[in-house]
Amino acid sequence: ATERTLSIIKPDATKRNLTGKINAKFEEAGLRIVAQKRIQLSKAQAGAFYAVHKERPFYDELCEFMASAPVVVQVLEGDNAIAKNREVMGATNPADADAGTIRAEFAESVGENSVHGSDAPDTAKEEISFFFSGLEIVG
């Protein structure tokens, strides 16, 4: 079925001018970028977005990192988009990511791992509405 998922191109990638190369990976996989904006998150906004990880030991570091430079937030649409995006991203830790995936090619570490993608339909819905209004998404 056609799905939408929330994707973030993270500070390590925007700093290295990799937005276009990462978007090419999404588009080559058949995902359509139906909304996109470059924004600077505050640490508090990053904390709110990653609230589910509040108790994790890396939470503070994660929020600092996500606020350290601009991010590109986007909505990707396509058949089976949530799983397809996770395939294209590769494993969270680039050391475990399959060859050809975004994280294998570009990520620097488990923390600075270039991209985020929603992990399930309910979180995709929540994460999309965290950043976008309906009017900003044009399929």
Ligand code: CMP
């Ligand atoms: P993401 O898919 O954005 O979801 C939560 C993020 O936490 C994850 O990608 C990683 O960037 C980060 N993360 C996960 N594990 C660690 C870790 N051990 N140390 C630092 N950051 C981590």
